[in-house]
Amino acid sequence: MNNMETMTGAKALMTAMEKEGVKQVFGLPGGANLPMYDEFARCDIRHILTRHEQSASHMADGFGRVSRKPGVCFATSGPGATNILTGIATAQADSSPMIAVTGQVPVAMIGKDAFQESDIIGMANPVVKYAYQPRSAAEIPEVVKKGFFIAETGRPGPVLIDIPKDVQTGEADMVFPDEFKIQGYHPWSDPDIVAVEKAIDMLLNSEKPIILAGGGTIISSAFAELQAIAEALMLPVVTTFKGKGAFPENHPLSLGPIGMHGHAEANKMMAEADCVLAIGTRFSDRSVGTFETFEKRLKIIHMDVDPAEIGKNQTAQLAVIGDVRVNLRIMVKLLLQKAIKKTEDTTWTKHVKETKAYWKENLKLHPGEMGAAKILRKLRELLPKEAIVTTEVGQHQMWASLFYDVIQPGTFFSSTGLGTMGWGFPAAIGAKVARPDVPVVDIAGDGSFAMTENSLATAVLEDIPVIVFVLNNSILGMVAQWQRTFYGRRMIGVQQEHCPDYVKLAESYGAQGLRAQSMDELDKAIKTALSSDVATVIDIPIDPEEDVLPFVAPGTSLGDMILPS
Amino acid sequence: MMWAILSLLVENKPGILFKITHLFRSRNFNIDSISVGVTENPDYSRITITTFGDEKQVEQIVKQLDKMIDTVKVEHLDEHKTVYRELSLFKIKLSNANDSMEVNKLANAYGGKVHDVKKDSLMVELTATPDQTQAFEELAKPFGIIDVARTGVAALQRSGA
Numbered sequence: 001m002n003n004m005e006t007m008t009g010a011k012a013l014m015t016a017m018e019k020e021g022v023k024q025v026f027g028l029p030g031g032a033n034l035p036m037y038d039e040f041a042r043c044d045i046r047h048i049l050t051r052h053e054q055s056a057s058h059m060a061d062g063f064g065r066v067s068r069k070p071g072v073c074f075a076t077s078g079p080g081a082t083n084i085l086t087g088i089a090t091a092q093a094d095s096s097p098m099i100a101v102t103g104q105v106p107v108a109m110i111g112k113d114a115f116q117e118s119d120i121i122g123m124a125n126p127v128v129k130y131a132y133q134p135r136s137a138a139e140i141p142e143v144v145k146k147g148f149f150i151a152e153t154g155r156p157g158p159v160l161i162d163i164p165k166d167v168q169t170g171e172a173d174m175v176f177p178d179e180f181k182i183q184g185y186h187p188w189s190d191p192d193i194v195a196v197e198k199a200i201d202m203l204l205n206s207e208k209p210i211i212l213a214g215g216g217t218i219i220s221s222a223f224a225e226l227q228a229i230a231e232a233l234m235l236p237v238v239t240t241f242k243g244k245g246a247f248p249e250n251h252p253l254s255l256g257p258i259g260m261h262g263h264a265e266a267n268k269m270m271a272e273a274d275c276v277l278a279i280g281t282r283f284s285d286r287s288v289g290t291f292e293t294f295e296k297r298l299k300i301i302h303m304d305v306d307p308a309e310i311g312k313n314q315t316a317q318l319a320v321i322g323d324v325r326v327n328l329r330i331m332v333k334l335l336l337q338k339a340i341k342k343t344e345d346t347t348w349t350k351h352v353k354e355t356k357a358y359w360k361e362n363l364k365l366h367p368g369e370m371g372a373a374k375i376l377r378k379l380r381e382l383l384p385k386e387a388i389v390t391t392e393v394g395q396h397q398m399w400a401s402l403f404y405d406v407i408q409p410g411t412f413f414s415s416t417g418l419g420t421m422g423w424g425f426p427a428a429i430g431a432k433v434a435r436p437d438v439p440v441v442d443i444a445g446d447g448s449f450a451m452t453e454n455s456l457a458t459a460v461l462e463d464i465p466v467i468v469f470v471l472n473n474s475i476l477g478m479v480a481q482w483q484r485t486f487y488g489r490r491m492i493g494v495q496q497e498h499c500p501d502y503v504k505l506a507e508s509y510g511a512q513g514l515r516a517q518s519m520d521e522l523d524k525a526i527k528t529a530l531s532s533d534v535a536t537v538i539d540i541p542i543d544p545e546e547d548v549l550p551f552v553a554p555g556t557s558l559g560d561m562i563l564p565s
Numbered sequence: 566m567m568w569a570i571l572s573l574l575v576e577n578k579p580g581i582l583f584k585i586t587h588l589f590r591s592r593n594f595n596i597d598s599i600s601v602g603v604t605e606n607p608d609y610s611r612i613t614i615t616t617f618g619d620e621k622q623v624e625q626i627v628k629q630l631d632k633m634i635d636t637v638k639v640e641h642l643d644e645h646k647t648v649y650r651e652l653s654l655f656k657i658k659l660s661n662a663n664d665s666m667e668v669n670k671l672a673n674a675y676g677g678k679v680h681d682v683k684k685d686s687l688m689v690e691l692t693a694t695p696d697q698t699q700a701f702e703e704l705a706k707p708f709g710i711i712d713v714a715r716t717g718v719a720a721l722q723r724s725g726a
Contacts, residue, residue: 125584126591130634150634184576185634308628311621 004175009137010035010168013101013161014043016144016176022072024048024433025101026059030076032103032116035168037074048433048462051454053080055426057087058452061096062390062430065413068219070097070151070159071430077103078116081162082123086420088158089127093417094242095219097156099147106166107135120162129157137170142177149180154187155306156219187305189322196330198318199277199301200340203233206275206299208348211235212258214287215242215416216280216304216324223409225328226279227251232335234342235277236352238266240287242416243280245406255356256405259287260552261398264561265359267552269352271559275299280324282306283313284417285554293557303327364564366546369519372396372471375540376403378519379441379469382526386411387439388431392424392448395477398548400443422451428466429459439467439530446472446496456509459535467529468506468537473544474498481547485562506537515539568597569623570649570720573612573630574638577603581635585612588633594618594626598651598695598717609637613649615695615718646726652716653698655689656681658709668708675701686711 007015013036017025024046029037040047050056053075060071075084081102091098105114121131130150132143140163147159203209211230217223217239226246230237230253237247238255241262247254256263258270270276278300281287288294295314302309302316303324310319320327335341345353365373376399383389385407391397391414406412413431415423428442442449449470459466476494483491506513512534516522522540529536550561575581582601589596597615604611616626623641631639642649659665665687672679672689675697681688691701695718702710 121580122583125587182634184637306632308625308632310628312625312628315621 004173006171006173008035008168009134009140009163009170009172010039011042012137012140012172012174013144013163013168014039014045015174016141017072018043018045019176020144020148021069025072025074026050026056026063026430027074028053028056028076028080029074030080030103030116032077032105032165033074033080033101033168034103035165036101036103036163048458050426051457052452053083054086054422055452055455055458057084057098057100058090058420058423058426059430059433059458060098060100061087061091061423062413062427063434064091064097064156064430065094065427066388066431067434068097068152068221070099070148072099072101074101075103076116077105077120078118080116081118081120085124085127088124088160090415090418090420090423091158092127092129094415095155095157095215097151098158099151100158100160102160102162103168104133104162104164107164108166110164120160124160127158128160131160131162133162133164134167135164136172137167138172138174140167141174142180145177146180146182150182150185189305191322191326191330192320193330195318195320196327197334199320200331200334202275202299202301202318203235203277204340208272208274209233209235210269210273210276211237212240212270212276212278212281213237213243213246214240214279214281217243217246218410220280220305220323220325221410222279222325222328223247225325225332228332229328229335232341234345234349236269236349238262238270240281240284240416241401241414244401245409245412248407248409249405250407255352257401258558260289260554261401261548261550262552262558263359263402264363264550264563265356267550267558267561268355271557273298275301277301277303279303279328280305282309285313288314289552289557290555366543368543370517370540370542372399372542372546373403374519375471375522375542376400376443378522379443379526380404382523382530383439383441387441388413388435390414390424390428390431390440390442392442392444393419393421394445394448395473395481395548396443396445396448396471398478399471402548404443421448425449425452425466425468426455428468429455429464432464432466441467441469444468444470445477446470446474446502447476449502450496453505456506456511456535456537460510465533465535467535470502470537470539471542472502472539473542473546475544477544478548480544484547485551485553502537502539510534512536513539515541517541566617566619567623568644569616569618570642570644570647570718571614571616571627571630572640572642572720572722573614573636574604575610575612576635576637577608577610578635581610582612584633584635585614585630588629589626592625592629594622598715600651600717600719602719613718613720640722642720642722643726647720647722649694649718649720650692651695651698651718653691653693654714655691655702655705656686656711656713657689657705658686658711659684660709664708668705671701671704677701
């Protein structure tokens with residue numbers, strides 16, 4: 001037995017988290033987690049106060065995606081716990097490592113409908129990777145150790161630790177284990193050399209091969225391997241939206257994201273390909289359109305760390321199960337050994353190049369000075385390549401996908417799976433905590449920003465200077481676009497009426513508020529924001545009628561895009 | 566559609582049955598029957614689930630169950646290499662003097678036992694495959710079935726299979 005010491009459950013929690021390398025916790029105190037909060041007075045972990053528990057969970061999520069270590073959020077029982085459910089579900093949908101710690105009513109009160117009691121374990125069950133509710137203080141060190149291990153290994157995800165108040169205050173002789181066993185958890189598979197060899201053969205023997213890189217490529221940081229393979233085999237690379245920026249988007253082989261609002265050239269080439277190397281993707285409906293059409297004529301090589309993804313949405317001809325970086329490394333090695341290095345263009349690669357050039361030239365953009373493409377290209381021009389971008393959810397998000405090119409892999413993050421409006425700003429704060437050395441920008445819309453705008457208080461008071469870049473069309477733009485397209489222009493429940501004034505709102509929190517109504521003003525505003533040491537909101541009024549195009553309507557296939565007329 | 570017998574070895578902890586059944590609900594799978602009991606090692610329980618689905622669905626169910634951290638082992642049993650039975654209790658109406666004898670004969674034919682013989686009813690205990698139980702139920706219907714309780718299937722693979 002090592003490190004045996006008598007202490008409370010709350011102290012054991014903080015000690016165990018310090019051992020895991022936790023430097024900060026995002027959260028909000030309440031009755032049932034006060035013993036844990038009291039420990040902040042006696043430990044080196046920084047507490048970052050939020051104005052809503054949901055924001056705390058998104059901050060932890062943003063921190064986790066950028067640092068690839070679980071971000072930690074704290075909430076009290078009852079409504080505190082239910083407020084972080086959205087953040088937990090968001091992290092689960094996007095495989096983001098997170099530890100959510102909730103207070104719970106004392107053990108003896110559980111099931112008595114006590115004040116601020118909620119069965120958060122029951123509610124969170126389908127949206128967590130795992131959940132613990134220690135019933136005695138002595139369990140806490142091992143629960144924390146296992147929780148972090150589960151959250152960050154294999155396919156990452158959120159782990160909930162719900163601690164009854166008397167378990168926080170209870171004392172025990174604590175043992176902080178170095179080793180532990182989780183019998184039913186097998187996050188790693190052995191590298192599969194045979195399957196990787198087969199994959200190479202399949203790619204070499206197809207006429208129109210393509211790479212589809214998903215979010216798993218980013219989670220496992222397989223950037224160099226992906227690029228080496230694409231270049232050696234001269235494979236065009238499309239990504240899912242979650243995989244955006246797994247591959248440098250200024251690379252000649254890059255076609256950008258596919259999907260409902262994918263790049264025209266990416267969707268066209270994906271629809272024409274006959275063999276796809278799909279890396280770390282779950283083939284979401286938003287990425288592939290109708291499942292049946294996508295897999296028709298297409299040979300799928302599916303690489304994923306999660307065996308349950310194989311065959312869930314698409315039928316794979318070949319499955320390569322395991323960490324994608326490990327298996328891609330094997331592929332790079334085999335290609336080197338076999339001296340496979342393509343240099344000659346084929347009919348297919350020529351066709352891909354022509355298609356890409358055509359759409360670069362011919363995609364019609366908004367004619368106004370403040371069209372979405374011009375605004376986002378300006379942002380790209382002024383941001384250093386290592387800057388981190390998060391987005392909210394809606395039109396601005398899809399414009400960011402279309403017009404903001406990610407140059408340095410792994411610098412773009414969005415709520416892609418659950419599509420949580422209000423995610424981007426708190427996630428940007430979490431990202432900035434993880435990487436204080438680079439600018440962090442939340443590309444936002446007015447509708448989404450409104451959902452968590454009170455995180456301005458956190459950004460200002462905790463001195464976390466992020467930039468909120470609001471494409472403000474004063475409308476719930478994506479809903480409005482669907483109403484224009486599918487509901488006879490009946491605009492119901494979407495008008496925002498320029499309320500609030502985001503410049504004044506920012507100022508009221510002590511942040512910097514800037515408005516940009518022309519390209520000149522935008523240029524200046526971005527430069528001002530980048531050189532400021534205070535959080536900045538840039539409000540950019542845009543045309544509420546601008547649609548996100550191309551658009552693959554729901555229930556149709558990638559080849560059938562609605563294009564700008 | 567195929568009928569599948571799934572055998573799950575799980576950690577014997579509170580809340581696991583909830584998580585398993587929740588998974589079936591949230592993934593849009595069906596539970597045809599479920600039975601649970603502790604194994605010879607009190608750290609584990611065995612859950613036997615029968616379900617319907619096409620081949621792809623059953624494969625998905627197995628994978629999703631396997632992914633669960635609380636499941637130690639998940640098997641899709643081949644029914645031809647498996648002993649599987651469920652226990653059923655049938656309360657059957659007796660309308661005339663002959664019925665008692667007839668129901669007794671029927672129960673015997675299916676290896677059942679008769680309990681709680683009353684003037685108007687008796688109870689048959691049957692241990693059989695779901696198909697046999699179904700067949701017995703059809704034949705018992707004309708007498709009038711008052712109540713049925715079924716445990717769900719318990720199954721173990723045959724040795725050497």
